[in-house]
Amino acid sequence: MGEPPAVLEMTGIQKIFPGVVALDGVDFRLLPGEIHALMGENGAGKSTLIKVLTGVYGIDGGDIKLSGRDVLFTGPLQAQEAGISTVYQEVNLCANLSVAENIFIGRQPRRFGRIQWSEMRKRSAGLLARLDLDLDVSAPLNTYSLAVQQMVAIARAVDIEAKVLILDEPTSSLDASEVAQLFAIMRRLRDSGVAILFVSHFLDQIYEVADRITVLRNGALIGEYRTAELPQVELVRKMIGKELATLEQLESRPRESAEQIERGEPILRAEQLGRDGAIAPFDLTIHAGEVVGLAGLLGSGRTELARLLFGADKADSGKLELDGKPVSMRSPRAAMAHGIAFSSENRRTEGVIGELTVRENIILALQAARGWTRPIAKRRQDQLVGKYIKALQIRPDNPEIPVRNLSGGNQQKVLLARWLITEPKLLIIDEPTRGIDVGAKAEIQRLVAELSSGGMAVLFVSAELEEVLRLSHKIEVLRDRRLVEELDNTGDVDADRIMRTIASGATS
Amino acid sequence: MTLQKILKSRLMWPVAMLVVLLLCALIFSDGFFDIRIQDGHLFGTPVNILRASAPLVLVAIGMTLVISTGGIDLSVGSVMAVSGAMACLIIGDLSNQNSVGGVAVAVVAAIALSLVLGLWNGFLVAVLGIQPIIATLILMVAGRGLAQLITSGQIINVQSSPYKVIGAGYVLGLPVSVLIAAVVLAITVLLTRRTALGLLLESVGGSPVASRLAGIQARRFTVMVYIASAACAGIAGLIYSSNVSSADGNNAGNLIELDAILAVVIGGTALTGGRFSLAGTTLGALLIATLDTTAQSVGIPPEATLVFKAVVVVVLCLAQSATFRAMLFRRSTPRPAARAEVPA
Numbered sequence: 059m060g061e062p063p064a065v066l067e068m069t070g071i072q073k074i075f076p077g078v079v080a081l082d083g084v085d086f087r088l089l090p091g092e093i094h095a096l097m098g099e100n101g102a103g104k105s106t107l108i109k110v111l112t113g114v115y116g117i118d119g120g121d122i123k124l125s126g127r128d129v130l131f132t133g134p135l136q137a138q139e140a141g142i143s144t145v146y147q148e149v150n151l152c153a154n155l156s157v158a159e160n161i162f163i164g165r166q167p168r169r170f171g172r173i174q175w176s177e178m179r180k181r182s183a184g185l186l187a188r189l190d191l192d193l194d195v196s197a198p199l200n201t202y203s204l205a206v207q208q209m210v211a212i213a214r215a216v217d218i219e220a221k222v223l224i225l226d227e228p229t230s231s232l233d234a235s236e237v238a239q240l241f242a243i244m245r246r247l248r249d250s251g252v253a254i255l256f257v258s259h260f261l262d263q264i265y266e267v268a269d270r271i272t273v274l275r276n277g278a279l280i281g282e283y284r285t286a287e288l289p290q291v292e293l294v295r296k297m298i299g300k301e302l303a304t305l306e307q308l309e310s311r312p313r314e315s316a317e318q319i320e321r322g323e324p325i326l327r328a329e330q331l332g333r334d335g336a337i338a339p340f341d342l343t344i345h346a347g348e349v350v351g352l353a354g355l356l357g358s359g360r361t362e363l364a365r366l367l368f369g370a371d372k373a374d375s376g377k378l379e380l381d382g383k384p385v386s387m388r389s390p391r392a393a394m395a396h397g398i399a400f401s402s403e404n405r406r407t408e409g410v411i412g413e414l415t416v417r418e419n420i421i422l423a424l425q426a427a428r429g430w431t432r433p434i435a436k437r438r439q440d441q442l443v444g445k446y447i448k449a450l451q452i453r454p455d456n457p458e459i460p461v462r463n464l465s466g467g468n469q470q471k472v473l474l475a476r477w478l479i480t481e482p483k484l485l486i487i488d489e490p491t492r493g494i495d496v497g498a499k500a501e502i503q504r505l506v507a508e509l510s511s512g513g514m515a516v517l518f519v520s521a522e523l524e525e526v527l528r529l530s531h532k533i534e535v536l537r538d539r540r541l542v543e544e545l546d547n548t549g550d551v552d553a554d555r556i557m558r559t560i561a562s563g564a565t566s
Numbered sequence: 567m568t569l570q571k572i573l574k575s576r577l578m579w580p581v582a583m584l585v586v587l588l589l590c591a592l593i594f595s596d597g598f599f600d601i602r603i604q605d606g607h608l609f610g611t612p613v614n615i616l617r618a619s620a621p622l623v624l625v626a627i628g629m630t631l632v633i634s635t636g637g638i639d640l641s642v643g644s645v646m647a648v649s650g651a652m653a654c655l656i657i658g659d660l661s662n663q664n665s666v667g668g669v670a671v672a673v674v675a676a677i678a679l680s681l682v683l684g685l686w687n688g689f690l691v692a693v694l695g696i697q698p699i700i701a702t703l704i705l706m707v708a709g710r711g712l713a714q715l716i717t718s719g720q721i722i723n724v725q726s727s728p729y730k731v732i733g734a735g736y737v738l739g740l741p742v743s744v745l746i747a748a749v750v751l752a753i754t755v756l757l758t759r760r761t762a763l764g765l766l767l768e769s770v771g772g773s774p775v776a777s778r779l780a781g782i783q784a785r786r787f788t789v790m791v792y793i794a795s796a797a798c799a800g801i802a803g804l805i806y807s808s809n810v811s812s813a814d815g816n817n818a819g820n821l822i823e824l825d826a827i828l829a830v831v832i833g834g835t836a837l838t839g840g841r842f843s844l845a846g847t848t849l850g851a852l853l854i855a856t857l858d859t860t861a862q863s864v865g866i867p868p869e870a871t872l873v874f875k876a877v878v879v880v881v882l883c884l885a886q887s888a889t890f891r892a893m894l895f896r897r898s899t900p901r902p903a904a905r906a907e908v909p910a
Contacts, residue, residue, distance in 0.1 A: 411772035426781040433762040
């Protein structure tokens with residue numbers, strides 16, 4: 059069977075960071091007119107491979123051939139000029155500039171050195187129309203949702219005459235219809251001969267759109283497969299390299315009946331708590347040992363609700379009771395004093411502190427709670443940090459490297475460790491599994507289940523209904539910044555049931 | 567410590583530059599390192615360098631803390647002027663200028679006023695959310711005015727031997743100003759590294775938003791560092807004014823903020839905040855002070871001193887720049903492994 063010559067060929071790529079071999083002799087190729095999925099767990103080397111390909115990192119060994127010619131990019135701009143466009147997981151645009159400026163930044167249409175604004179706006183609008191987006195191109199980008207910003211990033215990448223388009227987890231912040239829209243665009247681009255490198259942690263999406271799959275594990279190449287010839291279970295096995303015991307175990311975990319838990323005292327009760335423009339007044343009760351899931355679409359008020367409980371934002375109406383006593387949640391610090399912990403969905407900007415070490419990041423919240431005058435003894439630190447590095451399998455397991463050198467999933471684990479050592483009564487976790495791989499996801503889910511059976515209350519926020527269903531005793535459904543329904547997670551509740559509520563907003 | 571570790575250390579380049587400077591001084595200037603004991607006091611050029619550097623070291627220590635939180639304090643020079651003016655005003659009004667109690671009151675009043683000025687800076691930055699460079703620029707300008715108001719636009723001269731001790735006195739053969747700087751440095755190191763203060767400051771500088779969500783009172787720490795910076799500047803102002811037995815609202819601490827920022831940066835603390843190094847800052851300040859003195863003693867004409875200083879600083883900054891080093895080394899050796907980053 060004749061394959062067209064590869065548009066991109068990487069052989070024996072080697073990349074070493076201090077303390078970590080990120081890529082160890084990895085081969086990778088892209089054919090024109092295909093959608094190629096790059097799969098692997100956190101820390102498998104996916105992001106590093108992409109950064110090497112786009113010139114963000116140099117390589118320590120190996121060759122990169124683009125259209126048969128040796129290339130060595132020293133920067134993203136060079137890669138872009140050679141026809142490799144990238145859309146990163148986290149939107150890399152200037153939110154304060156207009157949509158049109160973002161699309162044409164660095165290559166504005168000019169005449170006699172002057173930027174032709176009207177031309178730029180016209181072309182932007184045309185470009186977005188091709189993606190079925192109807193935006194005011196002169197409005198600042200930050201007036202649009204994250205999902206729309208992502209689409210603008212893609213529009214920008216598409217407009218640059220791209221031979222290779224890299225989409226690094228473009229779907230992690232999109233809802234179903236936006237994903238479908240994106241896939242339509244991807245297929246259209248593929249049919250016009252563009253080679254697309256697609257990274258996603260959603261297996262269903264991979265199987266829906268990808269023609270071919272390359273699997274990495276621990277910085278090494280496991281293999282390249284046709285999607286049609288690789289069953290999902292096989293793929294997952296190749297990615298995590300071990301049996302799916304943990305996942306399956308979790309799957310069969312008997313859900314404790316909701317009534318059993320409700321008999322205990324509620325540890326938190328919110329009564330008509332709300333904040334203008336963020337979340338409409340809601341009632342919520344959380345008991346010790348209970349996992350409460352928050353389900354809803356992006357922008358439905360999930361995060362806003364969680365932030366109110368933690369005091370990250372101040373409520374402007376309603377009452378909050380903790381252990382039966384009324385409290386006002388003025389600040390995160392006050393919430394922590396009441397035994398509440400909150401792990402943000404934006405782990406890079408609101409979670410870990412990149413230049414500090416893993417150890418420092420883990421002890422940060424506990425240290426903050428103790429105050430600066432009472433440092434945690436070094437021995438105690440080592441003990442706590444060592445324990446959680448082991449328990450959560452944080453990799454690499456060296457506590458003294460800057461946390462920014464860790465992969466996303468491992469940073470998430472560091473963040474969880476930070477809160478777990480404060481031994482909270484209520485742990486609020488916002489999208490802990492977003493953008494991380496199957497193995498780490500299963501570990502985090504297992505951890506949540508364990509914590510709750512140990513008596514900790516967990517407020518679990520996730521865009522993935524399956525995950526919410528699997529873990530929660532009780533599910534709060536949000537829609538358009540309102541809490542619309544509370545469902546006891548008994549046998550007859552399934553994803554369809556929740557989706558109907560999200561879609562209709564009404565209780566049946 | 568292996569050679570490689572030393573080469574990678576952030577302090578390697580400032581130390582190397584200091585050594586080179588001192589070597590030059592040794593070669594080109596006779597008797598540079600002659601230290602003699604006279605009347606029970608240490609004398610000699612190295613001692614002079616230390617004495618001259620004391621105010622800068624003090625100001626740079628405070629600046630390091632401010633910069634570690636991602637801020638900057640341009641008002642330190644003005645605070646020096648205000649502090650000196652305040653002290654001299656009170657001493658000048660004393661019936662007996664040699665009264666130790668009176669001088670003590672003056673010193674305490676001057677430092678207290680500095681603390682208030684620091685609180686003002688901290689308030690503008692942490693509570694009102696004004697950008698640090700603008701917030702402290704206000705006091706940088708206004709502080710000079712305040713100092714001139716205090717001295718009524720004149721240079722106040724004082725004749726007070728207890729006051730003179732601060733800037734020009736000796737204890738156990740060592741200059742008091744150097745001892746003061748050393749004590750402040752020691753206290754700051756203990757406060758930041760023996761407690762969790764250093765970590766929390768670095769955390770605030772690394773990410774204020776994430777720090778708040780981790781329960782750190784970022785605002786309180788921000789106010790604290792501006793107060794600490796003003797306190798350091800206030801003490802430096804006393805040393806300066808005591809040394810010349812007068813208060814000069816125009817020249818005291820003039821442009822010292824720039825030298826202090828330079829010292830911090832040479833010492834390896836990034837202006838974007840986060841990780842800071844007090845040892846580095848001290849080295850940086852000593853290096854700058856050494857530059858001034860060495861330039862004279864190796865016979866560089868006064869009109870070329872600033873150029874000499876600039877050349878040294880540029881060379882040092884190039885040596886510290888990872889990009890520049892990569893450019894140099896890439897040409898000679900195509901390296902098999904990247905060793906650019908230093909695990910902390």
